[in-house]
Structures are given as structure tokens and as C-alpha cells.
Amino acid sequence: MSTATVSHHSVKHSHDSTPVLSLVDITKRFPGVVALNKVNFDVRAGEVHALLGENGAGKSTLMKVLAGKHQPNGGQIILDGQEKSFENPKQAKKSGIVLIHQEQSLVPEMTVAENIYLGSLPLKWGNRVDWKKLHGDSSEILERLKCTFTSREMVSNLSIAKKQMVEIARALVFTPKVVVFDEPTASLTDHEKPVLYDIIQNLQEQGVGIVYISHRMDEIFHLSQRISVLRDGEYNGTLNTADTNEDEVTKLMIGRSLELDHSSKPRDFKENMLELRNLTVNGVFEDVSFNVRKGEIVGMYGLVGAGRSEVAETIFGLRTPSAGEILLDGKVASIRSSHDAVVEGIALVPEDRKDQGLILGMNCRDNMTLAGLGTVSSMGFMQTGAERVVYDKYQSAMKIKTPSWRQKVGNLSGGNQQKIVIGKWLHTHPKLLILDEPTRGIDVGSKAEIHALIKELACTGYAVLVISSEMPEVLGVSNRIIAMYDGKVTAEFDGDSVSEDELVQAITGMVKPSPSAAVTG
Secondary structure, eight states, X not given: OOOOSSOOOSOOSOSOSSEEEEEEEEEEEETTEEEEEEEEEEEETTOEEEEEOOTTSSHHHHHHHHTTSSOOSEEEEEETTEEEOOSXXXXXXXXXXXXXXXXXXXXXXXXXXXHHTTTOOOEEGGGEEOHHHHHHHHHHHHHHTTOSSOTTSBGGGSOHHHHHHHHHHHHHHSOOSEEEEESTTTTOOTTTHHHHHHHHHHHHHTTOEEEEEOSOHHHHHHHOSEEEEEETTEEEEEEEGGGOOHHHHHHHHHSSOOOOOGGGSOOOOOSEEEEEEEEEETTTEEEEEEEEETTOEEEEEOOTTSSHHHHHXXXXXXXXXXXXXXXXXXXXXXXXXXXXXXXXXXXXXXSXXXXXXXXXXXXXXXXXXGGGGGGGEETTEEOHHHHHHHHHHHHHHTTOOOSOTTSBGGGSOHHHHHXXXXXXXXXXXXXXXXXXXXXXXXOHHHHHHHHXXXXXXXXXXXXXXXXXXXXXXXXXXXXXXXXXXXXXXXXXXXXXXXXXXXXXHHHHTSSOOOGGGBOXX
């Protein structure tokens, strides 16, 4: 086997080859589906053991069994040589198992400190909360995490990335034996990721076993010592990280190699569908000008806070511009709300699919038709037959994996949730499709399917605007790339000829890109 080209973390060896935790023949069934079938997994003290698999492979379900959120139908949990059975997460935490959730489980109406110590608030005489100790201890943890917010801030006022840091802070309250990180960097900035890596190294040095779930291969090869793969709810093998590479791991996950096919990009562009002229929202971004043609994919690339999502929200009517114009099909558009945008033929697949794209407690069919209720209702009444036709069409076309349309969307994997969001907007037959971080938190197989779908949509005439923080994604799907830094467009590039160095320079404000790289729309 060839060695991975990605650099490895400095802590590469566990303290002991004896597992601190073993999961043996774990089986978990839900109505209509076997989520886990006799899965085996272990983690050693001081080790980072990566757990990989496509969305729906069973990774999160296995960890929820471990953390007491689900009770297995069969198998054993062995911790420090003793068999354990957890009826709830509190029991698992007391035994030293901490799960840092992919789906944030914070209470928005409480302060940061109250969330960190939720369930274990420090008390004083009279069974009253010791507020001084609570905020003092919380501040110490936040300082270790190099957080820029205080313990007294309300969680509801924090960004997604800051909320994720509060989730991590919760784990440090306990003296854990095993910590499970489920997609911990999905919402972290590039500045916050090294802090997380330092925390993981510190936990390793204390002999804590780390289970690390992520779709980001660079993180997996940077942090882990071993990699185990689940596929369709079954164990599919374990590899030593130092002895493998991304291609081998991908094959183990999905049964094939993945190559980003640049030649399949759309090439037949027509007139402008969207044109922005000096669009400005005071204090957020200014003088943003670019165009997207029918049949073209334009990528927007930049660091977190560059203003990319805010530009998309303004096009979609969620923000009111201070100056500038939005032209659709060559005509100035007056978009005062998201309803106006939909009427104009604009669709926005948002960055946060759980909070902004779906109603998690509703079933798949009802989510799929949410954006186009007028097409599946008559005289104010829903036509269930028409809803099923719409759902069946996009479920088949997008290969959405679910036991039934009755399944709650909240129970689906991230990749299948994202496909439902995209299907929901395709049902409105938009002219302009905006996708904000379309593959965040999605496995490599689903990511390839969504990339192929984006190209196919453009080839059929859609104008597509893709916002992404992943350079390979932007380079792989875009005909042109708009680079943003600090609320301004710094450069425009041909997606086939731009180099990674030119892109990095353009989004960091360090050096102006060479004029030869820039193109006009």
C-alpha cells in the first residue's frame, strides 16, 4: 500500500494496545430497516480511531448506542474490561463516555455557562446554584478553547461555529475515558480548527480514547492512527492510517474510486440569467458585481465572513440592499422578500439545512412539496396523490435512500436530507439555483452524486451559483470562480485554468491575482 501524502498528527501511538472500549456484534433495528448488523469496533487509550462510511452507513447510530441514546437489539459494550449497559446518556457520561453531537443539543434560552454544566450545575448551601463557581469554571474552559465569547452570553446569540465550541466545552467538564467527535469541524472556522486539534492531542496525552467521525479526509489522515469503515450498517474493515491512502479508504466506503471529472462541466452558455451591479448591503458587503449565464456554474469562494452567504441571501430577498441592482433575464428585479424571489424563479438551498432547509419533524413527502404547495393543492386542500407523484419523481431521480415517504426527515442521513432540500427547490422549476455549501457534512459518495447533479442541471439550462468553502469542490464544478475577501469581490477566474495559489491569494487579500487569470463574464 502506498503511504498517504497528507501529514500526520504528532501524537501517533496509543498508550496501550489493549482497547479501553470494545463494541462487539452490535445490532440495532428500527421499523423497516436494520441500521446496524453485528458491528465490531474498538478504541485504545490515547488513540484517535476514525470511523468512516457514507451517510446512512450507521456511524452516528453506532455512537448513539454507545452513548446511551439508543439501546441495541444485540451485542455487547465493553468498557475497561467490563460489560456495560446504558439506559440513557447520563449513565454513559457517568461511566466516562462523552458524545459531542453533530446535531447541536444546546438550549438557546440559557447562557453558555448553564449549557456547559447542564445536568451538573455546581450547588451551594440550600441547594442553590453557585453562580460564581459556575461562571468561573466555565470561563476557565472557554479560555482553554481560546473562545472569543464569555460564559454569560446567551447561546441563542452565538454563531453556529461558536455553538459547536460550547458543545466541545461540555465534554471537558467530565473526566472522560472515551470522547466521540461527530463531524466536529463541520461548522468551525479555519481559525478554530487548530484549537480543536490541540484539544484532541491533549486528550490523547491523558490517555483518553478518541472516536473521530468526519467526511474530511485531510482531517482523518492528520489526526488518526486507525480507520474503520462501515458500509450499509455492517463492519467493512480497519486500516492503519500510516499504511493506507484516500483512494483505498474511499473504495472500502463505497466500492469504487472517485475522480472529479472536470471534462463533464457544462460548456453551452447562453445569455445572462443573473447580473449584479454594484450590489451593497452597508456593513456587510459592497460593490459586488458579477453575472451568471444560463447553462453556467459560477462558484463563489472565500473565507468564513467574506460575505458570500450574505450576497446569496440578498439575491433571495432575505436582506435589503443599500445600493446597486439585481437583474434577472436582463431586467431590473425588485425583490423585497423570499416570496418575490421564488416568483422570479430563484431558489436558495441554504447553508444550514436542518434549521433553514427542512422541518425535521415532518415526513419526506411533505418536506419535498413545501416550496410549491400551490401545485399539490386545490381550493385550500392538499392533494395527497399529487404530493406522492412529486415525491416519487425526485426520490427516484436523486436516489434518496429512505424506507418510505412516511419517514421523518430528521431520521435521514445528512446526504439524503440535502437531496430532499434540493428536490424541494427543483420542484419549483427555478431559473436560478443558488446552493450554499451544498455538500457540507456529506460523505464522498453522496458528494459525487450532488456534484454530478449540479452539472446535469446546468447542462439542461439552469443558471447555477455555488458557494463553497472547499477548494476542490469549487475547482471541480465551476466554469468561473468569484473570489471574495472582506465583503468585496477581489477577482474572477476561469474555473479550468486558475491555480490554487491564485485562489488563496485572492481570498486572503495578500496579493492581487495576475491579470492573465481574470476573465470577464
